[in-house]
Amino acid sequence: MRTKKKWYDYLWVVSLTYLILGFFNILFAWLGLLCFFIPLLIAMIKGNKAYCNKYCGRGQLFALVGGRFGFSRKKDIPKWMRSAFFRYGFLIFFFVMFFLMLWNTYLVFAGGKDLSAVVTLLWTFQLPWHWAYHGTLFSDGVAQFAFGFYSVMLTSTVLGFVTMLLFKPRSWCVYCPMGTITQLICKAEHAGSSAKR
Numbered sequence: 001m002r003t004k005k006k007w008y009d010y011l012w013v014v015s016l017t018y019l020i021l022g023f024f025n026i027l028f029a030w031l032g033l034l035c036f037f038i039p040l041l042i043a044m045i046k047g048n049k050a051y052c053n054k055y056c057g058r059g060q061l062f063a064l065v066g067g068r069f070g071f072s073r074k075k076d077i078p079k080w081m082r083s084a085f086f087r088y089g090f091l092i093f094f095f096v097m098f099f100l101m102l103w104n105t106y107l108v109f110a111g112g113k114d115l116s117a118v119v120t121l122l123w124t125f126q127l128p129w130h131w132a133y134h135g136t137l138f139s140d141g142v143a144q145f146a147f148g149f150y151s152v153m154l155t156s157t158v159l160g161f162v163t164m165l166l167f168k169p170r171s172w173c174v175y176c177p178m179g180t181i182t183q184l185i186c187k188a189e190h191a192g193s194s195a196k197r
Helices: 012-024 026-046 050-055 057-068 084-110 140-166 177-196
Strands: 118-121 125-128
Touching (some): 012 026, 026 140, 050 177, 057 140, 084 140
Antiparallel strands (some): 118 125
16 A cells, blocks of 8 residues: 655655756755754754654655666665764765855955855866856855855765665765764754753
8 A cells, every 4th residue: 555645755846946946046055054954953852863754855856766766776885884984074074165165155255255156066076157146136255155055065966866876775864964963963862861860
């Protein structure tokens, strides 16, 4: 018997729409902040990883493309990629890159650097993305953050698709930085609850 779909089973549409919108207008990249704050809030309030398990549209997208459409080899992810060393190491690296992006945004806001209308894929390859921004009432720093944040979101999506192709569909979820952070929050909440007993 087929399980009836819930509204949150279609959040993959939101992830796909986000990537498409950012292609045409980079300022839509700001919406990606929801993918940062909602998992943290759920983990802090509920003390669980409900976002990762139910509401993550990106994970659903990988499951759809890799599972239902069969674009995954469905192999187990290597042990070293599941290790705490790799997951925490990737988390640290990810946030170093994120804070460098924030620093570049600050420089543009402060007038120390001109707007760079490029999307940096895999923290290395600069892709021209000038068609997605034609100026607004906002400071160029607002656009710089959007270019940087879209770079982060696109890079993590590409990494997710690569691991989806090579391993199981949702292999990205094993080392996703947000998943690692929410897991740490949940562990801290449970440790705090145990200490109060």
